[in-house]
Amino acid sequence: MPQPLNRPMIDLRRVTKTYQAGSGPVTVLNDVTLIVEPGEFVSVMGPSGSGKSTLLNMIAGIDRPTSGEVYVTDQAVHRLGQDRLAIWRGRSIGVIFQFFQLLPTLTVIENVMLPMDFGNVFKRRERKVRALRLLEQVGIAAQARKLPSALSGGEQQRAAIARALAADPPLILADEPTGNLDSHTAEAMFDLFQQLAAQGKTLFVVTHDAGLSAHAQRMIRLRDGCLESDDLAQPEDRGNGHRQVQHERDLAQSLA
Ligand code: ADP
Ligand code: MG
Numbered sequence: 001m002p003q004p005l006n007r008p009m010i011d012l013r014r015v016t017k018t019y020q021a022g023s024g025p026v027t028v029l030n031d032v033t034l035i036v037e038p039g040e041f042v043s044v045m046g047p048s049g050s051g052k053s054t055l056l057n058m059i060a061g062i063d064r065p066t067s068g069e070v071y072v073t074d075q076a077v078h079r080l081g082q083d084r085l086a087i088w089r090g091r092s093i094g095v096i097f098q099f100f101q102l103l104p105t106l107t108v109i110e111n112v113m114l115p116m117d118f119g120n121v122f123k124r125r126e127r128k129v130r131a132l133r134l135l136e137q138v139g140i141a142a143q144a145r146k147l148p149s150a151l152s153g154g155e156q157q158r159a160a161i162a163r164a165l166a167a168d169p170p171l172i173l174a175d176e177p178t179g180n181l182d183s184h185t186a187e188a189m190f191d192l193f194q195q196l197a198a199q200g201k202t203l204f205v206v207t208h209d210a211g212l213s214a215h216a217q218r219m220i221r222l223r224d225g226c227l228e229s230d231d232l233a234q235p236e237d238r239g240n241g242h243r244q245v246q247h248e249r250d251l252a253q254s255l256a
Helices: 052-060 082-092 108-119 124-137 153-165 183-198 210-215 239-255
Strands: 010-021 024-036 041-045 067-072 093-096 171-175 202-206 218-223 226-230
Touching: 010 052, 024 052, 024 226, 041 052, 041 183, 041 210, 052 067, 052 093, 052 171, 052 202, 082 108, 093 153, 108 124, 108 153, 124 153, 153 171, 153 183, 171 183, 183 202, 183 210
Parallel strands: 041 202, 041 218, 093 171, 171 202
Antiparallel strands: 010 024, 010 067, 218 226
16 A cells, blocks of 8 residues: 655654663663654764664664654654564565674675565565566576675675565665675775665665765764764655656756
8 A cells, every 4th residue: 555655764753772781771862753754865974872773673673662662664663562573574684784783694685685585575586586686687697596704795795685675675674784894895895885775775874984974865973872963855856856856867868
């Protein structure tokens, strides 16, 4: 069922996360309120320890807030039980981690098929074809039958991206996706993210990389668990407006 256009993709309301440390409670996210519309490409920057990964984990439902509410794709993620959370996550979000987290005993194509099997999306006989097409898209179809350990870091990251896209989720979350890549491979990754944004995916990318951040249309900065800045673009440049602009650019390019 199509979502009403005016519903946010991510809607965080006064999210606070406190850990109990030996020396007492430590507040890692402090009253974060944030809305991301469908189709936005958001980069999240901030010093190490500022809460970036914790914020991403809240959105993915990997971690729960101490207080506040987390709505993603219209789901109250903070209230979902483990089983429903796993199903929702499988269908709604693709996560790309810094260290890829491919399953070492499965081949690359099996890794990519996993989210489709898990989320029970696409017909069984279509899954392998789709996985191969995604591997072609990220340029590593020739490595499909290999184990992840036989691939370079850049190739493993490409495989992780293909896996994140497998179930065709509307939202892609990435935590320092270029942290382990050389600058050339990182640049190719930026282009890929930009293509995804142009296709209408919502991207929420934690990064230290100013190059990657420059590709995003919106940059959020965290400091000590607080939103330090949010350079929100003008409303007409956001969400569907952005897609429209991108589409027009693509069209202009293809006609040039
Ligand atoms: P970033 O991704 O911006 O580097 P994180 O979100 O990983 O920051 O962590 C923010 C802070 O929360 C850090 O000081 C970290 O030590 C602390 N932290 C993260 N997870 C836990 C945990 N499970 N228990 C206690 N402290 C944690
Ligand atoms: Mg982190």
